Amino acid sequence: MELFLQTLVNGTLIGGLYAIIGIGMTLIMGVMGIINLAHGQIMMIAMYITWVLWQFLGIDPLLSLFISIPLVYVLGDLMARYLLYPLMEKESILPENQVLMTVGIGMVLVELARTIFTSDYRSVQTSYSDIVWRLGHISLSVPVVIDFFIAIAFTGAMFWFLIKTDIGRSIRATAQDKEAAILMGVSAKKITILTFALGSSLTAAAGTLFLPIYYLYPDVGPIFTLKAFVITILGGLGSTVGAIAGGLVLGIAETFGATYISMGYRDAFGLIIFLLVLIFMPGGLKSLTKV
Amino acid sequence: MKYLKVIIILVLTAAFALSISGCGKKADGPVKVGVLLPLTGSKAKFGEMEKNSFELAKEKINEARTKAGLNKIEFVYEDDTGKPDVGRAAMEKLVNVNKVAMVTGGYSSSVTFAAAAVAQQYRIPFLVNTGSVDKITEPEAFNLTTDDGDKFYIYRLNPPVSEYASGLESLLREVVKPKSVFIIHENTAFGTKGAEAFQKSAEKLGIKVVGDESYSGGTVDFKPMLSNAKKLNPDMTYMISYVMDAAQLMKQARELNWKPKLFVGAGAGYTMPAFKENAGVASRRMVSATLWHQSLPIPGAKEYFDGYIAKFGGDGPDYHGAEAYAAATVVDDVLKRCNGNYDAATIKKALDATDMMTVFAPVKFTSYGKKIHQNKVETYVVQWIDGTLKLIWPKDLANAPFEYPIDWTKIWAK
Numbered sequence: 001m002e003l004f005l006q007t008l009v010n011g012t013l014i015g016g017l018y019a020i021i022g023i024g025m026t027l028i029m030g031v032m033g034i035i036n037l038a039h040g041q042i043m044m045i046a047m048y049i050t051w052v053l054w055q056f057l058g059i060d061p062l063l064s065l066f067i068s069i070p071l072v073y074v075l076g077d078l079m080a081r082y083l084l085y086p087l088m089e090k091e092s093i094l095p096e097n098q099v100l101m102t103v104g105i106g107m108v109l110v111e112l113a114r115t116i117f118t119s120d121y122r123s124v125q126t127s128y129s130d131i132v133w134r135l136g137h138i139s140l141s142v143p144v145v146i147d148f149f150i151a152i153a154f155t156g157a158m159f160w161f162l163i164k165t166d167i168g169r170s171i172r173a174t175a176q177d178k179e180a181a182i183l184m185g186v187s188a189k190k191i192t193i194l195t196f197a198l199g200s201s202l203t204a205a206a207g208t209l210f211l212p213i214y215y216l217y218p219d220v221g222p223i224f225t226l227k228a229f230v231i232t233i234l235g236g237l238g239s240t241v242g243a244i245a246g247g248l249v250l251g252i253a254e255t256f257g258a259t260y261i262s263m264g265y266r267d268a269f270g271l272i273i274f275l276l277v278l279i280f281m282p283g284g285l286k287s288l289t290k291v
Numbered sequence: 292m293k294y295l296k297v298i299i300i301l302v303l304t305a306a307f308a309l310s311i312s313g314c315g316k317k318a319d320g321p322v323k324v325g326v327l328l329p330l331t332g333s334k335a336k337f338g339e340m341e342k343n344s345f346e347l348a349k350e351k352i353n354e355a356r357t358k359a360g361l362n363k364i365e366f367v368y369e370d371d372t373g374k375p376d377v378g379r380a381a382m383e384k385l386v387n388v389n390k391v392a393m394v395t396g397g398y399s400s401s402v403t404f405a406a407a408a409v410a411q412q413y414r415i416p417f418l419v420n421t422g423s424v425d426k427i428t429e430p431e432a433f434n435l436t437t438d439d440g441d442k443f444y445i446y447r448l449n450p451p452v453s454e455y456a457s458g459l460e461s462l463l464r465e466v467v468k469p470k471s472v473f474i475i476h477e478n479t480a481f482g483t484k485g486a487e488a489f490q491k492s493a494e495k496l497g498i499k500v501v502g503d504e505s506y507s508g509g510t511v512d513f514k515p516m517l518s519n520a521k522k523l524n525p526d527m528t529y530m531i532s533y534v535m536d537a538a539q540l541m542k543q544a545r546e547l548n549w550k551p552k553l554f555v556g557a558g559a560g561y562t563m564p565a566f567k568e569n570a571g572v573a574s575r576r577m578v579s580a581t582l583w584h585q586s587l588p589i590p591g592a593k594e595y596f597d598g599y600i601a602k603f604g605g606d607g608p609d610y611h612g613a614e615a616y617a618a619a620t621v622v623d624d625v626l627k628r629c630n631g632n633y634d635a636a637t638i639k640k641a642l643d644a645t646d647m648m649t650v651f652a653p654v655k656f657t658s659y660g661k662k663i664h665q666n667k668v669e670t671y672v673v674q675w676i677d678g679t680l681k682l683i684w685p686k687d688l689a690n691a692p693f694e695y696p697i698d699w700t701k702i703w704a705k
Contacts, residue, residue: 003518010514110331119335121535123569130572130705132546141546214511215535215569219332223509259515264478264505266515 002137007259008252009138013148015251017209020151021224022231022243023158024203030175030238031195032088034098038106039228040221042200045109046072046207047216048117054124061124061212062146068208069201076200079105080193088192106221113218123215147209154205159240171195175238203228230274236284245285249273321365322633324622325385325394327378327406330370333509336534336565337398341421341615342368343603345396347595348619356623362631364623367391371402378402382409392626392633393418395618398611400424400452400481407445408433416444416638418625420618421611423452424480428665440663444635446642448621448654449582449614450668452481453488455558456529458670459580460492462684466693467553469526471499475516475540476531476557478505485531485557501525508536513543521549528553534560538569545573550699553578564606567675572705574675576697581673583610583651584682586690591650609680610651617651 021043028036036042049068053059059067083105087098131142162168173181174191182188206224214220231250235242250270257269281287326345328338345366353363367389371378385391386409393416397403403422410417411433419427426432428447430439463469472493476482486503493500501523504516517540520528528551532540537560544554556579560566567574585596585607595616600607608616626633628641642664646655656664672684674694681691 003522006518007515010512014512114331114335119331119339121336121538121565121569123538125571130542130545132548134548139547141543210511215538217333217335217535219335255512255515259519262504263510263513263516264507266510267507 003259006138007255009140011252011255012248013140013144013251014255015248016148016151016155017144017206017247018227018231018251019155019244019247020202020206020209022228022235022247023155023240024199024201024206025228026232026235026238026240026243027158027171027202028196028199029232031171032084032098032192034095034102035229035232036102036196036199037099037225038102038109038221039203040223040225041106041109042072042076042203042221043207043210043224044113044216044218044221045075046204047211047220048113049204050208050211051122051124051216054126055122060126061208062150065150065205065208068204072204073197073201076197077193079200080196084196085189085192106225110218110221117218119217119219121215121217124212126212129212141213143212147213151206151209154202155240155244158202159244162240167191167194171198230270234274234277234284236286239284239286239289241289242284242286245288249285321363322626323365323367323389323391324626325382325389325391325396326366326368327371327381327385327394327396327398327403328368329373329398329402330368332373333535334373334399334533336563337421337611338370340608340612341396341398343599344595344608344612344615345619347598347602348616348623352619352623361627364626366619371398371406373399373402375401375405378406379409382406386410386413386415391415393622393635393638395420395622396615397422397427399479400427400484401479403427404432404480411444414444414635416446416635416642418618418621418642419445419447419449420614421449422447423449423455424484425451425453425662427451428662430663431661437658437661437663440643440658441639443663444639446656446664446666448617448649448651448666448668450670451662451665452485452557453491454668455485455580455582455670456489456492458684459555459672460496462672462693463498463527464496466695467527469498469552471501471523471525471527473501473520473523473525473528473551474503474530475520475528476503476505477533477536478507481559482531486529489529489531489557498526506536508533510536510539513540514547517544517547517549521547524551526552527555529555529557530561531557532560534563534565535569537561537563537566538574541570541573541577545703552696555579558582558610562609562673562680563611564609567606567678567680572703575702576694576699577675578683579673581610581671581680581682582668583613584671584673584680584690586682587671587688589650589652590648595650613651617649617654620649621645621647621654 025039046068050061050064053064084098087093128142133140170186170191231246235246253273254266254270258266328341330338369381369385371381395418397419398421400422404427430443474486476486554577558580561579562581585592596607624647625641629637652668654666673680674683683689683693
């Protein structure tokens with residue numbers, strides 16, 4: 001029973017963090033219709049920003065959210081404005097080329113990071129990073145719990161933003177039917193760039209939150225790109241609620257499989273769920289809801 | 292007009308012929324030696340340490356060579372990114388495009404094995420210095436027999452993974468005397484074979500293996516596996532991991548309050564300075580098998596260690612760096628004995644006759660069991676004590692006493 005509860009708690013905590021990794025990708029996917037393969041690299045950039053702030057200025061990783069998010073927002077805006085949108089404007093350029101562009105952006109970011117920071121592994125040690133709460137026989141790592149609640153807060157805020165605000169509605173409208181949205185007076189360019197920047201900054205939040213519990217090196221990105229991709233498909237392309245559900249399902253499935261069957265196949269359990277969802281629920285988990 | 296064309300063709304042909312003969316004159320230039328290492332990707336940190344060591348050795352070697360009026364050695368680095376397919380392609384490039392005289396390096400087991408197959412196919416001598424899965428020096432794996440030494444082009448100066456724990460065995464037998472062990476390993480060739488070898492050691496020592504779990508590198512959350520292990524309450528745990536997984540494993544073991552008598556690592560990640568930096572408190576009193584330590588009574592070991600720190604800073608190299616430095620000196624020695632004749636057969640003959648001392652260990656390629664061209668190396672045990680890696684076993688070579696038993700509550704407190 002203890003083991004079961006510990007597994008459930010760990011799975012949920014990891015799932016909450018997975019959700020915030022996936023949400024940035026799903027947003028971009030929904031509006032731009034492309035898979036952002038530089039996703040993990042953007043996360044890596046945010047992690048380096050956080051690390052530099054901690055290492056040289058002593059700023060706590062959680063406080064550096066206020067710096068890493070705006071910085072990456074600007075970076076995302078510039079990438080969308082000058083690198084991705086010009087490819088979208090030309091009818092003759094296939095959408096696949098935007099995906100290739102994101103691959104290129106990812107490579108440049110990795111090599112830039114390697115040039116500046118070398119291949120050294122980095123991690124941050126905060127005053128609370130080694131603290132563990134024990135409830136009976138269940139142990140909770142404090143940084144993971146804090147990260148989980150911040151991730152939930154961000155995800156909730158994003159959800160509210162998309163449902164309630166004017167810009168949020170424009171984003172959803174563009175995602176559902178671009179032509180109709182343009183006819184209703186939505187500027188496709190503005191929304192596209194905004195979405196990419198917003199998606200990037202959510203990804204940055206994920207990176208900053210992950211650094212205290214993981215580690216960092218220039219090639220860390222692909223692990224997260226893969227996770228985000230699975231979550232995006234699991235949840236249903238372009239759905240925020242779907243990404244939250246997808247993240248939780250993935251986290252819990254992986255953790256239970258790892259505990260009760262075998263740790264070596266941890267990633268396989270997530271992918272089995274992924275296959276089952278594709279076969280029996282092709283629209284992803286979002287087909288269970290109306291949002 | 293017609294004449295012009297003819298002239299152009301003639302000139303081009305002449306230029307082409309000249310360029311070919313230019314290639315042929317390379318004997319005066321430096322001797323090219325390929326070095327296969329993971330310079331990017333998740334194992335880049337190891338690759339960097341080895342590359343630095345090769346460069347450090349190169350300076351010394353070329354200085355001596357210039358004095359002696361010999362050709363300089365040029366190391367051609369090729370990045371295998373830690374992936375077997377890329378390793379194969381990198382080896383093909385070294386052989387066909389760079390036309391190197393021989394190849395050395397080879398970090399992770401699976402990559403080294405894949406690249407060794409290519410070297411064997413092209414009959415290019417390949418001196419492996421880190422890749423440790425046993426089959427690399429077993430001709431059987433290349434469709435040869437142990438009698439085919441003259442057809443087998445792979446040599447290895449580091450011990451195979453099955454022998455990593457030989458020094459550790461005597462420590463366990465004489466001091467720790469554990470009754471049970473839980474084995475944790477990465478699901479790669481290096482991890483799986485290392486775990487198999489340790490199961491055999493455990494059987495020999497009368498230690499019961501209560502569990503054996505694998506994981507894939509880069510995992511965020513190891514707690515499911517660690518909670519299972521904790522429940523079984525083994526006397527010790529044996530872990531085979533690369534550096535950052537090692538740090539994550541120990542951090543999370545501490546979080547779960549899992550306190551076996553001893554945590555033992557199988558070298559690789561557990562001896563790297565990056566392990567201590569990233570695991571922090573959780574790295575204290577960790578024990579690991581190792582192949583080398585700077586305090587060993589090996590001529591040049593300390594000079595190499597200090598020279599590395601002076602040039603590249605940081606905490607200095609562990610056994611990976613020493614292996615690379617040793618490989619460079621073996622290459623230098625072998626090429627000297629080729630008397631300016633750098634074809635594969637001559638180099639191979641020189642490798643066969645190698646018998647020298649390096650900063651890592653004595654190097655002499657021997658045959659035993661299923662292996663040929665394998666260097667026999669002693670292994671040792673180290674422990675992280677007060678932030679430095681101390682040699683604790685065998686006792687007569689140790690530079691610090693073994694800290695045992697360990698009060699984890701006190702050691703892990705901030």
